[in-house]
Amino acid sequence: MVEGLRPEQLRTYFALMESVSLLHHAVEQQLQEEGGLRYVQFQLLARLTDAGGPLTMTELADGVVYSRSGLTHQAGLLAKAGLVTRGPSPDDQRATLVTITDTGSALVARVMPGHVDVARDLLFAPLSEQDLHALDDIIGRVRDHMRARPPRSAAPRKRRTAQPTAGTDE
Amino acid sequence: MVEGLRPEQLRTYFALMESVSLLHHAVEQQLQEEGGLRYVQFQLLARLTDAGGPLTMTELADGVVYSRSGLTHQAGLLAKAGLVTRGPSPDDQRATLVTITDTGSALVARVMPGHVDVARDLLFAPLSEQDLHALDDIIGRVRDHMRARPPRSAAPRKRRTAQPTAGTDE
DNA sequence: TATTGTTATACTCTATAACTATA
């Protein structure tokens, strides 16, 4: 069943990717300028803020980072900057509990207004109240669906083509 | 007037970012496995396909890459892989015309089905026909709006504040 | 044995600045 997408769907898909790419780029810039943060780092801080307490590395990673080592790296940067602290977990000796510091919270607070500005100017500006509801509903469902999906196949096989592979199948 | 976003908007924004991040990641994987391509490279090839003829570097860059050198790099990789060729433009001696090769077209064709599969399974699966129309309409408007936006301030100045990578020496 | 995390390493993308050549 290699049913393709209809033209409308393909168009929607590309428009979505491009939009978010532009949005992401703008946001990345705003965060960098106003807080010296990458979006990934902002996400981690935001998640910690949202949780209202410490999180383990694993909990922190979910949906934000796609490799353990990547998270370790980012958490290390945040810790070095004094935005979070890391310590052992009383429940599970293997786990590392990450806690946002006051400095971290302050930074999030300082960066938030500008961040929200970008989102409003770029994303919400051209949308009506009705659009907003529709988008919220739709994208919410999409995200839930994607979260449920296992990371696309259990890596059936690996192909290591460093450069774009040309031509026919090998 | 630093009016923040309403909770619903903030939620929508984050859901959108997360969804596309997941989608992007999946797509990146599919393209890598089946064609040894990055999404950026796929985009460039797709754009060339769509144009139906050669494009200048500048035309090619639009919306895909955010720096000239980045495009030069990617185009170089594509050329080295034999997916595109580059040559001088008859109209403007400064310009470089990029043309997709048959190999390039073949690769796009080979990768497309799987690519579309990912989009369908992850993005469109949970959407009704009505959702699709709504999303297409909304996201289309958003993209047009964003394209119109100048790249968020003409880089008035560069500031590095409280970056997690700096400050405390190691 | 399976998890939680870290480390070490290697690869790649990205961006800035300097430079060439055309318009």
Add this chain to the structure above:
DNA sequence: TATAGTTATAGAGTATAACAATA
């Protein structure tokens, strides 16, 4: 002078694999 591209280079993110410690 402004624009089109390239080059060189530096900086950062990410992932894989190997490893340590705990469940």
